[in-house]
Amino acid sequence: MKQIICALASVVFAAQVDTRQTFTVGTAKASRGQKVYGAIKVPAGSDAGYDIPVALVHGARPGPVLAVVAGSHGSEYASIMAVEDLIARVNPAELSGTLVLVPIVNIASFEKITPHVNPVDNKSMNRFYPGNARGTQTDRASFAVTKEVVEKCDHLIDLHGGDLDENLRPYSYWTVTGNQRQDEISRGMVLAFGLDHIIISRDRPKDPNASRFLENTASTRGKPSFTAEAGRSGPVDPNEVKTLADGVMRVMGHLKMTRQAAAPVRSPVWVEVVSVSADRDGMFHPAVDRDSHVAKGAKLGSVTDYLNRPLQDIVSPEAGIVMFVRALPSLKKGDTIASVGVVQSTPK
Numbered sequence: 074m075k076q077i078i079c080a081l082a083s084v085v086f087a088a089q090v091d092t093r094q095t096f097t098v099g100t101a102k103a104s105r106g107q108k109v110y111g112a113i114k115v116p117a118g119s120d121a122g123y124d125i126p127v128a129l130v131h132g133a134r135p136g137p138v139l140a141v142v143a144g145s146h147g148s149e150y151a152s153i154m155a156v157e158d159l160i161a162r163v164n165p166a167e168l169s170g171t172l173v174l175v176p177i178v179n180i181a182s183f184e185k186i187t188p189h190v191n192p193v194d195n196k197s198m199n200r201f202y203p204g205n206a207r208g209t210q211t212d213r214a215s216f217a218v219t220k221e222v223v224e225k226c227d228h229l230i231d232l233h234g235g236d237l238d239e240n241l242r243p244y245s246y247w248t249v250t251g252n253q254r255q256d257e258i259s260r261g262m263v264l265a266f267g268l269d270h271i272i273i274s275r276d277r278p279k280d281p282n283a284s285r286f287l288e289n290t291a292s293t294r295g296k297p298s299f300t301a302e303a304g305r306s307g308p309v310d311p312n313e314v315k316t317l318a319d320g321v322m323r324v325m326g327h328l329k330m331t332r333q334a335a336a337p338v339r340s341p342v343w344v345e346v347v348s349v350s351a352d353r354d355g356m357f358h359p360a361v362d363r364d365s366h367v368a369k370g371a372k373l374g375s376v377t378d379y380l381n382r383p384l385q386d387i388v389s390p391e392a393g394i395v396m397f398v399r400a401l402p403s404l405k406k407g408d409t410i411a412s413v414g415v416v417q418s419t420p421k
C-alpha cells in the first residue's frame with residue numbers, strides 16, 4: 074500500500090513539474106517570465122553563413138509553444154512589421170506558454186529588396202523545407218529553422234503578404250492533412266485569427282522529409298499550424314500590419330496562452346484557388362483590382378509588347394474572387410499574373 078501511495082504521489086508530482094523552466098532557441102535562452110533576444114545561426118557552407126534574428130517570450134506560466142515566422146520573402150513588409158510589433162507587445166508576465174518570434178528569415182532579400190527569392194542562391198525560402206545542412210544558404214537556413222523553431226514548437230503561424238509585384242487581398246490558408254483531430258485544431262486557429270477569406274489547401278506534400286513549405290513542415294510533424302497573408306506591393310499599410318498582429322494575439326487567446334477572448338470569424342468565405350501564369354514576356358496592364366468578383370472568362374488584364382502593341386488578353390479561368398493580381402507591368406514568362414479564389418461550401 075505504501076508503495077502504491079508513493080507511486081501515485083510521484084505521478085502527481087511529475088504532472089506538476091514544469092519541464093520548460095528554461096527555453097532555448099538558437100542563442101536565445103529564457104527563464105520563465107523573460108523576454109530575450111538572440112539569433113539562429115546558419116553556418117557557412119558553399120556560400121556565406123548568417124544570423125536569423127529571434128525573440129523569445131517565455132511566459133510566467135507553462136502552456137503551448139507558438140512560433141510566429143515572417144520574412145521568408147524579405148520584401149513582404151507588412152508580415153515582417155507585424156512580428157516586430159508582437160516582439161514589443163507581448164508581455165511574458167501575462168503569458169501562459171512560449172512565443173517564438175522570427176521576424177525575418179530571408180535577411181539577404183530584406184537588405185537587397187529582392188522579391189520572392191534569397192538573392193544569395195536564387196531560391197525561394199518557402200520551398201526547400203525541411204532543408205539540408207549541406208546545401209546552399211537557403212537549404213541550410215531552412216534546416217536551421219526546422220531544428221530550432223519547428224521541432225521546438227507545438228504550433229506555427231507562417232506570415233506572408235503580397236510581394237513587391239502582388240496586389241493581394243488578405244487571406245489565410247487552411248491545410249487539410251487528413252488527420253481529423255489535427256485539422257480541427259488548425260481550423261479553430263485559422264477561424265480565431267480572423268481573416269474572413271480562407272484558402273483550402275488539399276495538395277500539400279504528406280512526407281515530412283519533403284515538406285517543401287514551412288507551415289507544412291510543422292503540419293507534417295503533427296503540429297496544427299497555418300499560413301496567413303496581408304499587405305501588398307511595397308509600402309507598409311498600418312491597418313494590414315495590425316490585421317496580422319491582432320490575428321496572432323487572437324490565436325494566443327484561443328490557445329489559452331492569454332486571457333484575450335477570441336471569437337471565431339463570422340461567415341468565413343472558403344475558397345480553392347486557380348492561378349493564371351504568363352506564357353510570354355511582355356508588359357502587364359491589369360483590368361481588375363484585388364478582391365474583384367469576376368465571372369468565368371472575364372478580362373483580368375492584357376499583355377502588350379514593349380512598344381505597346383497588343384499581344385494577349387488575360388481572362389479568368391473560373392468565376393471567383395481576385396485573391397491577388399500582378400501589381401507591376403514587368404512580366405516574364407512563367408510569372409503568376411493572378412490568383413482567383415473559387416468559392417466552396419463550408420468544408421465538413
Ligand SMILES: [Zn+2]
Binds near residue numbers: 145146233
Ligand atoms: Zn511570401
